[in-house]
Amino acid sequence: MLRFLTVGSVLAAFASAFVLYATTYETRKRELALTEAQKARQALMREIATLKAERAFLSRPERIAPLARDLGMRPASGRQFERSRPTAVKRGLMGPR
Amino acid sequence: MTDRPKASTSMTDATASAEPPAPRTTRAAVRMAILMLALVAAFGAVAAQLVRLGLEGQAQARIAVTAPISESYSRPVLVDRDGRVLAMDILLPSVFADPSRILDLDEAVEKLSSVLPEGTARRLRGLLSNPQRRFVWISRKVSTALAERIHNLGLPGVSFRWETKRTYPAGTVAGHVIGAVDIGNRGIAGLERHVDLMLGLRMARTDAADGRRDVRLSLSLAAQHAAEDVLREAITTYGAEAASALVMDVNSGEIAAAASLPGVDPAFPGEWVAKGPINHAGGGVFELGSIFKLVTVAAALDRGDVKADTDVDARPDLKFGRFTIGDVTRLPKRIPLSDVIVRSSNVASANLALMSGAKAQRAMLSRMGLIGSMRTEAGPVAQPRAPEFWNDLATATVSYGHGIAVAPIQFAAAAAALVNGGFRVKPTFLAGGGIPEPVRARVISQTTSDHLRAMMRANVRDPRGTGRLAAVAGYDVGGKTGTADQPNGTKGYDGKRVVTSFVGAFPMRAPKFLVMVVLHDPKPTDGKRLAGLNAAPTAADLIARVAPILGVLPEGNAER
Numbered sequence: 001m002l003r004f005l006t007v008g009s010v011l012a013a014f015a016s017a018f019v020l021y022a023t024t025y026e027t028r029k030r031e032l033a034l035t036e037a038q039k040a041r042q043a044l045m046r047e048i049a050t051l052k053a054e055r056a057f058l059s060r061p062e063r064i065a066p067l068a069r070d071l072g073m074r075p076a077s078g079r080q081f082e083r084s085r086p087t088a089v090k091r092g093l094m095g096p097r
Numbered sequence: 098m099t100d101r102p103k104a105s106t107s108m109t110d111a112t113a114s115a116e117p118p119a120p121r122t123t124r125a126a127v128r129m130a131i132l133m134l135a136l137v138a139a140f141g142a143v144a145a146q147l148v149r150l151g152l153e154g155q156a157q158a159r160i161a162v163t164a165p166i167s168e169s170y171s172r173p174v175l176v177d178r179d180g181r182v183l184a185m186d187i188l189l190p191s192v193f194a195d196p197s198r199i200l201d202l203d204e205a206v207e208k209l210s211s212v213l214p215e216g217t218a219r220r221l222r223g224l225l226s227n228p229q230r231r232f233v234w235i236s237r238k239v240s241t242a243l244a245e246r247i248h249n250l251g252l253p254g255v256s257f258r259w260e261t262k263r264t265y266p267a268g269t270v271a272g273h274v275i276g277a278v279d280i281g282n283r284g285i286a287g288l289e290r291h292v293d294l295m296l297g298l299r300m301a302r303t304d305a306a307d308g309r310r311d312v313r314l315s316l317s318l319a320a321q322h323a324a325e326d327v328l329r330e331a332i333t334t335y336g337a338e339a340a341s342a343l344v345m346d347v348n349s350g351e352i353a354a355a356a357s358l359p360g361v362d363p364a365f366p367g368e369w370v371a372k373g374p375i376n377h378a379g380g381g382v383f384e385l386g387s388i389f390k391l392v393t394v395a396a397a398l399d400r401g402d403v404k405a406d407t408d409v410d411a412r413p414d415l416k417f418g419r420f421t422i423g424d425v426t427r428l429p430k431r432i433p434l435s436d437v438i439v440r441s442s443n444v445a446s447a448n449l450a451l452m453s454g455a456k457a458q459r460a461m462l463s464r465m466g467l468i469g470s471m472r473t474e475a476g477p478v479a480q481p482r483a484p485e486f487w488n489d490l491a492t493a494t495v496s497y498g499h500g501i502a503v504a505p506i507q508f509a510a511a512a513a514a515l516v517n518g519g520f521r522v523k524p525t526f527l528a529g530g531g532i533p534e535p536v537r538a539r540v541i542s543q544t545t546s547d548h549l550r551a552m553m554r555a556n557v558r559d560p561r562g563t564g565r566l567a568a569v570a571g572y573d574v575g576g577k578t579g580t581a582d583q584p585n586g587t588k589g590y591d592g593k594r595v596v597t598s599f600v601g602a603f604p605m606r607a608p609k610f611l612v613m614v615v616l617h618d619p620k621p622t623d624g625k626r627l628a629g630l631n632a633a634p635t636a637a638d639l640i641a642r643v644a645p646i647l648g649v650l651p652e653g654n655a656e657r
Contacts, residue, residue: 014142053182054266061322062267076646078569078650078651
């Protein structure tokens with residue numbers, strides 16, 4: 001009985017050593033994958049930051065204003081605003097029904 | 098001797114049974130087999146693992162993904178009130194070298210010089226020729242394209258690391274206010290410096306994100322650009338040397354636009370910090386002229402020295418020894434109080450101030466925050482210059498804005514209190530950075546503020562008003578002009594150089610925004626250097642541009 005226990009223990013020790021060994025490598029593998037993902041995330045964040053800066057740079061008023069003028073546009077002015085008239089309400093098109 | 102036959106007998110018995118040897122051999126064989134199996138299993142496992150690793154690839158050494166970047170700090174993004182980016186960090190490669198690993202100095206210098214800007218060969222040779230040094234910067238924060246070209250040179254000992262670089266996508270817009278950072282990304286001026294003081298420095302990591310929330314400013318990029326655009330036109334039209342403009346929420350003190358021309362580029366602080374170009378809105382003090390009459394009238398009304406319908410003595414040529422105070426236009430001997438503003442009478446203003454007295458005037462100026470120090474998030478505002486001896490002459494001249502010099506932003510804060518119902522305003526460049534309404538201190542009464550608003554509106558509406566050219570259809574503009582001779586550097590004034598200003602608000606029935614325009618040394622318009630002819634129309638252009646941007650709709654029946 002004792003011999004079976006000894007043999008079983010030895011086999012269990014080998015098995016757990018193998019499992020441990022495999023787990024270590026699995027962990028390292030996952031760590032590598034995580035590192036890669038983090039690096040990819042950082043690269044993406046760098047890219048996003050650069051794109052944001054580029055978008056802001058390309059849409060800066062100093063650049064847009066002359067382009068808009070060339071297209072015949074003018075800065076917004078008070079004359080472009082019109083308050084809504086009450087006629088629509090009178091006609092029953094708006095308001096509670 | 099007696100034992101031997103016993104032993105012999107027992108051996109004979111054992112031989113006779115013939116059982117023990119066979120089981121022993123079997124057990125040993127079984128043990129060996131188990132051991133061998135275990136060994137085979139162990140080696141098999143190792144072999145299997147090796148095969149697996151060979152097929153899948155082995156884990157490499159751990160890479161520190163958040164290595165700190167030396168001497169470099171990350172900064173939060175600065176956005177305007179609408180969320181548009183004004184300043185942000187990006188990561189750029191910096192090139193460094195380990196001189197001890199440079200194999201051929203001449204080759205390295207020649208190759209690097211071929212891709213780097215001209216004139217770097219000598220510097221590079223100096224940097225790389227000392228193998229005792231293990232780290233030298235070749236070029237910091239270069240473009241990725243340049244970094245790639247350097248990388249392609251294939252020079253041993255030359256390497257790269259990421260560093261944060263502050264970028265200002267809007268270019269020079271609001272440059273004076275935004276400020277600048279140094280090579281390590283630390284704020285050295287303006288709002289950039291304030292952000293460091295407010296949020297603290299954070300060492301940059303290899304990931305670009307600072308991790309802190311964006312800092313939302315009260316500035317509106319669109320309004321700021323419009324203000325700078327209007328000022329540029331004004332400088333061209335009126336031949337001014339410099340100009341500044343402010344657009345401020347009269348209740349919260351939040352500044353929507355703070356323009357000062359000539360402008361500065363925050364991306365190149367070395368070009369302007371050394372030269373020290375002045376921020377004309379807050380970095381310098383100027384005698385602002387007749388816009389101070391608003392304070393004089395407010396003081397007299399608030400003290401009860403006069404009422405809104407009181408007539409004021411405006412007899413010409415008020416004398417103080419060898420000094421005489423006069424008016425630009427001839428006026429009746431007594432004028433209504435509102436005409437101190439509308440007709441901009443120096444004499445009537447001086448008489449009002451003398452009626453209240455120097456002490457009262459000083460107290461009023463102090464209460465309005467015009468003779469104390471001021472600080473905004475963009476930095477300290479230039480200290481006002483007040484008369485050393487506050488005699489009657491000083492009281493008289495200060496009443497119409499001479500002999501006292503303040504920064505436009507400081508006056509704008511005082512003027513906001515005059516039209517917002519009488520509450521002190523603290524100018525701020527941060528969204529939500531003003532004094533909360535429940536704790537605002539009252540500096541003048543509501544009635545006084547109401548009278549001031551009416552007078553300012555009259556000054557723009559009345560055909561005789563000095564501010565009539567500031568009218569904008571539909572926006573109910575009110576304000577006051579100011580023209581002040583510039584000191585000549587000795588003890589007097591330069592008769593040919595003036596500072597013209599306009600301070601106003603819109604819509605005057607319930608003011609939302611204050612505008613202030615200051616032009617420095619404008620050339621004559623129709624032979625005159627008067628604020629009513631240059632600063633007032635500039636303010637009108639400014640209001641017409643920024644009001645729609647700031648969401649102020651015109652009144653239906655637009656009247657100028």
